[in-house]
């Protein structure tokens with residue numbers, strides 16, 4: 001299977017958005033719907049879902065997944081970590097949309113009671129991870145991995161795995177399932193990372209390649 005590096009994926013995404021004029025926010029909605037659809041194969045209304053989002057577009061995907069599931073009656077709480085001054089445009093828009101549908105957004109790890117969580121969506125970092133995780137994001141990754149009763153879905157890439165080097169940078173989320181977009185990502189071809197990715201689903205999210 002062909003596994004793209006982060007740079008190759010950004011290149012591809014750029015070609016879709018410029019040559020095909022598909023807006024980034026449309027790709028994000030397709031990614032979120034693909035993720036929600038995959039999750040609903042195992043979700044129940046009794047599940048307590050915690051979205052752990054970063055401030056970039058991986059976090060934007062996570063916010064959109066949370067809003068979609070919230071609107072379908074699931075119990076969802078959303079946590080956005082990161083410096084608000086650095087939130088991406090799409091991340092900010094997804095926060096606005098989620099709030100407009102009545103979803104509550106928390107911004108500190110301490111505000112989440114993980115003992116009640118049965119499903120975690122890892123939307124901290126995707127292909128944008130460019131250095132070893134530390135500080136609050138590292139605490140979040142450790143918290144996710146310590147929540148043994150939860151089923152963990154990683155959006156695009158388990159946070160902490162770099163698709164530039166195909167390596168874990170510091171620590172990474174151990175996902176039960178990874179839903180990735182368009183193509184396999186560099187790292188997914190490595191035997192030693194298999195347990196971090198869990199079951200991998202590739203969704204074309206409307207690339208129509």
Ligand SMILES: NC(=O)C1=CN([C@@H]2O[C@H](COP(=O)(O)OP(=O)(O)OC[C@H]3O[C@@H](n4cnc5c(N)ncnc54)[C@H](O)[C@@H]3O)[C@@H](O)[C@H]2O)[C@H](O)CC1
Pocket residue numbers: 009010013027028031054055056057058059060061088124125126127128129130131132133134137155156157181182
């Ligand atoms: N590929 C596609 O067609 C689509 C991708 N989408 C999603 O977008 C992410 C990539 O989003 P991006 O904003 O470029 O980066 P991330 O969200 O992965 O990272 C956020 C941000 O974090 C900073 N950063 C990097 N390393 C660290 C670190 N160790 N500590 C703290 N901060 C760090 C860096 O500035 C990044 O920009 C992709 O994975 C998909 O989920 C679209 O939404 C759908 C289509």
Ligand SMILES: [K+]
Pocket residue numbers: 058122123124125126154155156157158159
């Ligand atoms: K992720």
